[in-house]
Structures are given as structure tokens and as C-alpha cells.
Amino acid sequence: MTATPRDQSGLDSPWPACPVQPRVAADGELARPLPPDALCAIVYRGDAVSASADPRLIVAPLPALRTSCEGEIWFSSTPVRSGRDGLVDWSCNDELMIVQLRLSAADVEDTENATQRLYAELLRFTQVRGFPHLLRAWNYLGRINEGEGDRERYRRFCVGRHRVLGGQPGYERRLPAATVIGMVDGGLVVIAVAARRFGQQVENPVQMSAWRYPRAYGPQSPGFTRAMLAPWADGAHLLVSGTASVVGHATAHAGDAQAQLRQTMANLEALIKQPGLARRGFLPEHFTLYLRDRADLTPLEPLLARYFANVPLQIFRGDICRRDLLLEIEGIYRVPPAIVAR
Ligand code: 3EB
16 A cells, blocks of 8 residues: 555545445436435446536446445435536535536547546536545546557547546546446446545556556556545445456456456455455445446356355446456445454
């Protein structure tokens, strides 16, 4: 784990108790207007990029292969404000701001400039509103593997993102945990969680830091950290980036979904068991699997049943950013408060 940078705004004071409680939505709950104390809600429906009437409502633009629920609602224990401002749908409480930005397929043909435009807007908006620390970003990019070599849309995305995030002083230490998944709709959706305070970046000892990947993977190495620790006073959250069968910088087990799943689980284990972190005692909270090919689900089921016996797992169909990767898993771990207060 790396050291936390100093926060010049003075907000590197201890984090308060976590002011957000996510819970699975009851049947039909997401069809009704959200209650005032909802910071945001995520609904799993459909393939297409769509705005919702309430800026707090996030529509995941991927087809669900298996979900335990219709979606989830994050309740806030402090007052919620929300609105729309240009490209930005936002909501916030005292500690966190959730933003979503969307571009339609026609506006993403120039993927590099489209990504730059969204990230510039995202960063400007969260900074002006006093939430300058990006903790987590989800990026859904249409036709992510289209284009050959350096023209591939994911690689252009990395260039556009870096033009914004890479422009910040000491940017490697400010990169959020992230997921980038391809979708059928040609557009681009970026959803981010920004905080008033610095989170702690966590890298993975068995994976090269992505921002150091060699040139072979594209003209600009990907700007994300493997995980972000939000050290709430009543129990930290570890927000883990999309994790795949990557060892060092290389794809392991190309063409073998079961072996990729085993490697991915080993990578997650290496992340939370690394020296300095292990004593925190991480408990798996909930996870999401993105699968390139629906047909791989059946052979993976026995392994998934074992790995995720008592842990909620959502499964979506989505393309992974490297063509030889068949799946990717993200998730959240919690640290029980008794261990935090050691
Ligand atoms: C990898 O480890 C797999 O570009 O933000 C996973 C999560 C991956 C996030 C990103 C890429 C990103 O390189 C790919």
C-alpha cells in the first residue's frame, strides 16, 4: 500500500462514520419516485444508454445475466442535494458526490476527444463543488474493442482520460479505482464517486501498476489504481477495481474462462492479503462479474458457487478492454469497526 498524499485543503482529518447505507431495492421500489434520503439508486435494466428523470438514478447499460435484485438504493444519513448541470447528473451529501455523464454514439466516434471532454467536465464539476478526490469510476464504452492496434477504442479512451487525469500534479497518486467495460450501445457513460477527503490507493503485489504498463498495450497506459480504501470511522470500505486475469502486465490463460476466473480470484486474494493490509481483516461485501461471452457462464457456475457461496454476485454481459480477457470482477470489501479501532 502506498502512503496517502497530504491534502492541502486541510480535509485529511479522520473520516467520519460512513454516511451511506446501500441496500437491495424491494420489488417495485425503483419504479416509484426515490425518497429524499436516497443519495443514489442503481437499476439493472437493458442494453441502452438512457437518462432518467431523477439525476440520482443510475441505469446500468449492460444486460444482466444474473442479479439478486432489480437494483439497489444508497440511503444517506446526512441531507442530500441533487441536480443536472450541463453534462453532469449529480447528487451529494456531506461527504460524497455521485456524478454521471453520458455521450451518445454519434458523439463518441472520436473516442479520444469524447473521453477527454467527459473527464474534463467531471473533474471540473467535482472540484468546484468541493469533492476533489475521485475514489471510484465506472466507464461503459460502446464497441470497446473496435479499431485495430492503437486505433482501438479502449486505447483511445485511455489517451483521452490521461489528458485530463494525467494533467494533475502527482497524478499517479490521485488515480481512482476503476472499471472500463464495453457495451453494445456506441455511447460512453462515466459514473464516479468523489469525496471531500483523500482515500488511500492500494496496488496489487502480483500486478504491475496499470499506469506503468509498457507501450505494447497502447500509446497511453491506463489511469487507474487497483483499489481505493475509504477509511470510515465505523469501518473502512475497500473499493476494488475491475480485476482480471492479468499477472504483471500480461494476460494469463487467454482463451480459458475457468482458468481466468481462478487467476482473477487469486489476484483479489493477493490484493487483500498483502503485507500491511491483511491485518485489517477484509470481509467480502458484494461483487460484480462482467462476462464477454454468455456461453461461458455455465462452465463457470460451479466455480462461482464455491467462490461466492455467501457473497452477493451480480453478473453482466459486457466486453472486457483487452480482447484476450474473457471476464473481469469488481467488488467491495468491508473492515469491521472493531478491527479499525485497534
Ligand atoms: C487490467 O488489469 C484489466 O482502464 O480503468 C481493469 C480495470 C482494466 C480498469 C481501466 C482496465 C481498467 O489491465 C483492465
